[in-house]
Amino acid sequence: MDMTEYGYRLIADPATWVPVPREFPFGEWVDADAWLADVPSRLAAGVTDAGEIAEWYRRTASAVLDVPAPHAGVQETFWYLPLDRLETTLAHLSVVPRAVIGEATLEDIATTGAETVMAPRIERIPSRVFGEAVRALETLPARIDDADGGTGVGILGVARLAAESHGAIFLIEVIDPSLDRIALMLDDLLGLLDSIRIGTIDELERDPASPV
Template structure:
């Protein structure tokens, strides 16, 4: 049996933009230069300066935000949400020891988030040995938010793709692209 050494995400560039977790990142020295580039890329050519400024400010807010759970290794901004309800996907990978590897995948559904299950289904056609797609309702302060969590497991690794939103409509609109982002994950041997 081949040993799993990691994963690779191949997001649809028309749907998702990587939100760096730290700078420098690639050719960007800091978050301000990154946000300016995002604004230039995402605003239509004839867009007024106010539109570019708003996109840059949104990008800065998101890139400076702390991930909702510890251990996030990658995050992605759903591009159709620019100017609307923000949708950000957070990817966490955890190495599993033998005892955790033997646990049913369902036992990881609430990991770090708690909540109440609204829906849970098995997912086919992924790079994982087993995969689940779950929607949870999670209490946060005085409100309840939705969490769509996709879990994938190999013999030695658990990956969680989490999307926390306070607008269920945005989660519904993004559902196809969220599923496609999850199935784009490749297991590296």
């Protein structure tokens, strides 16, 4: 089946993910000021010490809004914000027609192709929606600026999930300097991938939560 005949919806778990606008208008928000005025207050609602937490949400929401997409093909970005932790990591979703990618395998797509500090860890994992997905974990060398104005060498962790359906490749990517944080996210990243629904526009409008 050709994705030109189909569309997709990603219905992320609101207890874990906050959609981050890539452009405005976005949903009910006409611009960045409207989003920043509304979303942090919603996130802090019902939280103990909500004033202090709301201020953290405001500062962090402004920061995540300014994070550029890692590449031009990103369609959607999600702020990882589980209820039990205050996090700032972003996950990015790209959707590319198989015809554009050619014969590359999901393993090829799930890896960055960049020089790595350690050998990538690549595995096929079950997916409730796609049947199977490929997960790749990589460590990339990175330049780190220190507080004294100097630079050092550090690492960036990269986690990617690649899956295919209806003639399209779906890729979710996380880049973070904390490998421990990425490890804690892995189940939630698979949950994010499995929240994708594919169907005709009519089907998605009738029941966006029902997988095809």
